[in-house]
Amino acid sequence: MNTERMKVPDKSSGDVILLLSCRDRPGLVSRISHFIYERGGNILDLDEHVDPVEKIFFIRVTWSTEMFTIPLSELESAFAPLAKEFGACWKIRISGLKTRVAIFVSRYEHCLQEILWRHSIGEFAIDIALIIANHPDLGLLAAHHGIPFHVVSVSRDTKEEAEGQELLLLEQHAIDTIVLARYMQVLSPHFVHCYPGRIINIHHSFLPAFVGSSPYRQAYERGVKIIGATSHYVTEELDQGPIIEQDIVRVSHKDTLEDLVRKGRDLERLVLAHALRLHTEHRVLVNGKKTVVFD
């Protein structure tokens, strides 16, 4: 998990976040908190969870480093032996350090608009390095926010080539996290494999109800009294990735299909924004097909 290296900011101190998971055993909290304490850190926030079935330990710790006795640049190497002993997946992040994000879109603007607006008022600790679109429609919106906008057309025949082009762009811009803001293309297993647990999708239904296409039409025809939206990490299996966040809204027989689409729009943008916030605050750990969300 720790292949993504921590980027050290200019400031020499700040709050630090550790996300870690490993097989459960006695002493984990004690060892980790002692590691922090003996280096002068003060724990600000600690969340811990043990999966009672799988016996896996998950922890998120935030500590201040004002009195820290080692430089942040040495923190990872100092912690590595402990993590190795635990056989842990882990990462250490500087709180507030911006995650580099790429947004993928097609023609629907509401999710992109929501993220860009929240970004503009400082709600996310992210840099939106670029927007990739398979249609040119949202170029003006991107331009208004001063974000580079790349159109990469995708057809059945050109998909592999298009994804190659996208992966190159992502690498060139050192992208950490990809947001699919109603991007109407299915990514290949190879693409997904390159960004494990780092591609966030919004699906416009209350998963696992109404997988696949036209969920609002499906919901309308089924006559449900509540519709939902689901944000999840993308995995190779369509709409089956670990769920980060879901929310719902009531509908009634008075609501037409268009009403469902309109009400759903509000859900989609709020749920996706919430999931992105959780992800970029390093509050989400993947647990097999599920997530642990320390909110």
Place this chain on the structure above:
Amino acid sequence: MNTERMKVPDKSSGDVILLLSCRDRPGLVSRISHFIYERGGNILDLDEHVDPVEKIFFIRVTWSTEMFTIPLSELESAFAPLAKEFGACWKIRISGLKTRVAIFVSRYEHCLQEILWRHSIGEFAIDIALIIANHPDLGLLAAHHGIPFHVVSVSRDTKEEAEGQELLLLEQHAIDTIVLARYMQVLSPHFVHCYPGRIINIHHSFLPAFVGSSPYRQAYERGVKIIGATSHYVTEELDQGPIIEQDIVRVSHKDTLEDLVRKGRDLERLVLAHALRLHTEHRVLVNGKKTVVFD
């Protein structure tokens, strides 16, 4: 639809409810409201809906009959010609007149307990004429509330015979509506056919997610962040009947399967009680695979 005859109560006046659906055309509200007005009725509540796709008209009207110029006993025959002209499905009910209900249960007590308690404080306009169970476990609870309790065991081989026994009991008790309060048996198409739109089930998931058995286990394994419960009319196809009411509750990674069951229990009993109330207040009309709920 009007095969179930209205039962006229002792009191000679009261509020009357008309539920009607037919192909839409101009003048329906005018004709119906005029019918009421010219007989001295005063409309207290009127809800109307036109399915914009199917062009079907639905209406629920309540009126007071204090100044009514015809006896209630003649109301149905007076209205019949109009309904015939419209080609309508319809029924007329006396507000507050109790619906005769049978409750089917297995071993789970929470839904039965909830309905019996609400019944005891007068929340429903129902007579609970009998409880039918395929296990004897809830007999004491029934006895405490003074409701006749019949155990009809069901196995694969005896199902047809058991249903025959049940149908006989229902007929003997002049049952109008059947509530499946976590009854763990699938009813045969023949049985369902005898009570169209009059068998109310509670399914312990947010349908159409997690149809069939063990929905909480399915939800736990999928890692959803919200669980639900769904009350619907029973049709021949399992868990596919028109939905009356749904509700949800948030869950998290901290919730074990047992927590889901516990949280779901509260949902199930509230959703089922709500659906039963809507049904017995004559607020639900079936529209193909969907419902119109005038709440």
Place this chain on the structure above:
Amino acid sequence: MNTERMKVPDKSSGDVILLLSCRDRPGLVSRISHFIYERGGNILDLDEHVDPVEKIFFIRVTWSTEMFTIPLSELESAFAPLAKEFGACWKIRISGLKTRVAIFVSRYEHCLQEILWRHSIGEFAIDIALIIANHPDLGLLAAHHGIPFHVVSVSRDTKEEAEGQELLLLEQHAIDTIVLARYMQVLSPHFVHCYPGRIINIHHSFLPAFVGSSPYRQAYERGVKIIGATSHYVTEELDQGPIIEQDIVRVSHKDTLEDLVRKGRDLERLVLAHALRLHTEHRVLVNGKKTVVFD
């Protein structure tokens, strides 16, 4: 109530909405629906409510006028005698005809941003004729959407003069409805009196909890587990006007005051947008200190 004259659109037919309230009496629905029927109208939607305490009748009827036998321009005068007989407050509106709206703002952008964005994708049947601000901060946002932006500074000494200036602008632009999108000034009774039931405010609390200033601080200090937002019509008494819509979001001990402000921002913009939609679809009738909302 009918001092605001209906504006007839170019198209000679369309759907028409009647909003009416009067003292309850028998025959109202019949008389109104007959009026529509005998002129060839087909009722598409009808909602009716009788206040059981005050005995006041409220109705909202929508009908199509494709086969209407009188011109829309004569509809009001044709209906007036009936309304006069009922002693009714009423208005007739062409469905989809745009309401002329002015938005008042101070420095917070989120509510304005939300309304402008929804407006840009056609969610509201409104013309935003102008934005009035007591600070220049949001001028760029207004310019981006091409809406005239007027800065009218307000201080204790200049308030009367400022309001005079605002009222003039509103009259010049033939404004029907005013939206206070986090406008941080209290309007004078005289101003409010000029637009009765036509000034919509958003208050950042679950009224009547936390009236007045700093509701988020009050909520934080009280330790509530849920915060809310309330959209209401402005009356002379601060935060006491008829409530159109409210919504809530959960908070916890982990939420700082800043978190409450952030979470509340989402509530405020959704609740205000919802209320504006209800108002401009002519779904809200005032009932003394309360509203009847036919949604």
Place this chain on the structure above:
Amino acid sequence: MNTERMKVPDKSSGDVILLLSCRDRPGLVSRISHFIYERGGNILDLDEHVDPVEKIFFIRVTWSTEMFTIPLSELESAFAPLAKEFGACWKIRISGLKTRVAIFVSRYEHCLQEILWRHSIGEFAIDIALIIANHPDLGLLAAHHGIPFHVVSVSRDTKEEAEGQELLLLEQHAIDTIVLARYMQVLSPHFVHCYPGRIINIHHSFLPAFVGSSPYRQAYERGVKIIGATSHYVTEELDQGPIIEQDIVRVSHKDTLEDLVRKGRDLERLVLAHALRLHTEHRVLVNGKKTVVFD
């Protein structure tokens, strides 16, 4: 805080819960988790919070004691020096050990009924030692569940004497926690003082809206679109104690005052039951006028 002594169960091992709060300082988590680790405990669950304004540290830790090297009976005295050094308020509880509860009621049965039913299916780790009522009405319900029922009438003149009688009963039954299940009497400061943070009330409004009497009538007259219920610890000031849990339900112009009471009944019993569960699972810490709830 630790005046209430831990009761050691027969079993020699089990899970243990520590609740602790003190002024924040570095090393607290490390010291506490080390204390557990060096005695062979395995942390199962840990929640921690630092009030960022008041700089107070709150923690709840659960650990298993299968391999614990000291007897549970010595745990408190072993931990006391650490707690003293921190200047902490703290308590240690055996998980699942039943809290001794008294329920106070008047005439409304729904909250009592809900708690007794949940208790009967094992949802709470409580012993309901007695029910105290100022009216005899609910005696039959208590008898059905086999709980001792004491009628202590209260009038203005006899209040002091009545409370004396109640306090005696509470002491005789070694009561830890008191639940006011719609008990329609205000407790004296002296009484409250005897059970600090251990008297749980349910108020039938969304506090701080509608304090005092008749909140449903107040809500009906104000025309709110949402009503709520609030469970809180009782303090000397009426309806001002630290809030444990709140929930809400939507209402509309169609709802009469009776509908509000009916809908509110469901809220009240669920919110009170939830709060009682949180309290008896030792998930609530008081933070001045607020609570920290580790759910």
